């Protein structure tokens with residue numbers, strides 16, 4: 001089996017290009033500052049976050065009943081509701097719907113859930129043409145990549161690189177990278193795809209229990225364009241996406257766009273309640289590990305996430321290692337607390353890809369305690385044995401030393417004199433990772449304790 | 459008033475001058491300071507590395523040393539936070555980071571020292587977002603900053619504004635080693651922000667972040683000096 005690349009290895013590779021790292025960091029930091037400006041304009045911001053968190057708390061603790069009511073109301077509206085316990089079932093449902101309606105051409109607006117389920121590959125293998133209609137997603141689809149960010153999927157690409165991709169796939173002029181020109185080309189290209197599509201697949205941002213309807217937020221209107229033209233609309237929704245009442249939407253819509261990009265609201269917040277006459281609307285409710293996560297006491301409220309991406313933009317590690325370094329559908333801090341629940345071994349280094357600085361938790365609009373969950377996942381990872389034996393021993397010995405005052409004093413003194421006596425070359429040998437790019441502190445002539453004994457107390 | 463002084467292990471071993479400054483500073487304000495001699499470490503290095511269970515002995519030693527005091531003060535936001543979150547349990551001991559002890563309990567108004575230098579404050583994340591020593595930039599609300607409030611009382615000091623006032627320095631305990639490349643990059647970016655703003659001395663309430671920044675600045679022969687906030691408040695000058 002191929003060795004899974006660790007986050008540290010992937011980050012190191014990314015960091016080799018110092019200029020790109022700086023550009024990536026600054027691009028995302030800029031989004032973070034736009035978020036700050038937008039948030040600071042609402043004096044009630046912290047109250048909104050609190051409300052958003054509490055409402056989701058309610059949803060998670062009543063998920064079973066709420067889902068049943070939601071299904072009932074959606075069905076009464078004329079939506080066909082399907083349940084999927086995992087990715088395979090979800091993909092199979094989509095496939096069967098497409099077959100039933102003899103669909104060939106599919107347009108899809110942004111949906112992290114379908115990424116999670118690997119829907120595109122599944123459908124392409126079966127001969128369907130799936131066109132991602134979100135501009136960023138279309139770009140990476142051309143480039144045969146996965147999203148590096150959940151809100152800005154192509155954020156890892158520079159303007160010039162996008163120009164080259166468009167030149168290859170859409171025949172735009174070589175070297176042209178004017179955003180207006182490129183967007184125009186994409187618009188014309190996508191228009192044709194929209195017109196020819198027989199089915200539109202969308203994600204769901206919010207499923208509203210009381211109305212049995214759902215809301216899809218986009219900035220480009222591409223979800224609407226797709227669903228208005230195609231005969232079949234398939235909406236794919238994670239079961240945690242519920243909110244109880246229409247009134248709750250006000251809380252989330254105000255938080256979502258401000259947190260994501262600093263806009264006051266997404267350009268399109270489209271409400272879907274029932275199919276237009278003669279058309280079909282399907283809603284697939286997907287579990288795929290969510291129930292299991294709900295059952296994990298320390299990690300359940302990771303399911304409050306509204307996928308705004310703010311924790312990525314603020315994360316000093318994400319900004320300097322890019323989304324791909326996480327090797328997971330959802331990168332960044334939230335991904336690092338979701339992914340270990342899906343595959344602990346594969347994602348065992350992600351909870352350690354953090355300094356536990358806590359910026360993610362403070363920026364999160366639904367107040368997920370992300371950094372505390374990272375800490376908890378670390379405990380789970382080491383208990384499951386997915387950690388290096390050397391580190392485990394070092395920690396065990398460290399624990400023993402710190403648990404014994406006399407051993408601690410003795411070893412502290414020895415280490416300090418060893419540092420003093422050892423030639424620099426040896427101190428900074430290859431095994432000393434700290435010292436690769438950093439000096440060690442100068443060992444002092446005495447420790448604080450030694451000083452204290454001499455100067456204060458017997 | 460009597461307090462027990464908790465000096466984090468790496469400060470005890472490598473930065474005794476920070477422990478001394480903390481002790482003298484508290485004494486200057488009339489506090490009776492006791493330093494329990496059998497103390498070791500709070501156990502954070504193990505716990506943050508995923509081995510909280512191996513830190514249990516350290517926690518036990520901590521409680522044996524400090525369990526009977528009303529107040530414990532430590533010159534570290536990070537260790538204070540770890541003790542509060544993972545060591546104290548049901549205990550009633552009140553553990554304070556030095557700055558918050560000075561502003562909230564002693565309500566220090568006059569510090570009586572001068573420090574004629576351009577100073578950049580490095581907000582250590584655990585002190586900032588864990589102990590809320592200041593309002594973090596993500597949060598909306600009234601601004602406050604306990605370390606800064608104290609430094610503002612120092613005569614002749616010039617506190618410098620940074621581009622990113624509370625971005626992490628990349629130390630993160632074993633992160634500094636396990637994610638070495640990114641840790642170094644984060645630290646270099648922090649140093650650059652301070653230096654671009656004309657900072658002569660970087661200070662912080664956490665020596666661990668400073669050890670990382672100092673290691674980088676020394677290796678790269680940067681002129682910027684590093685001092686713990688206790689040293690500045692106790693009247694020391696950059697060496």
Ligand code: SF4
Pocket residue numbers: 259304305306307308309310311312334360363364365366367368370
């Ligand atoms: S965890 Fe919070 S900040 Fe991160 S994407 Fe989800 S809602 Fe946004």
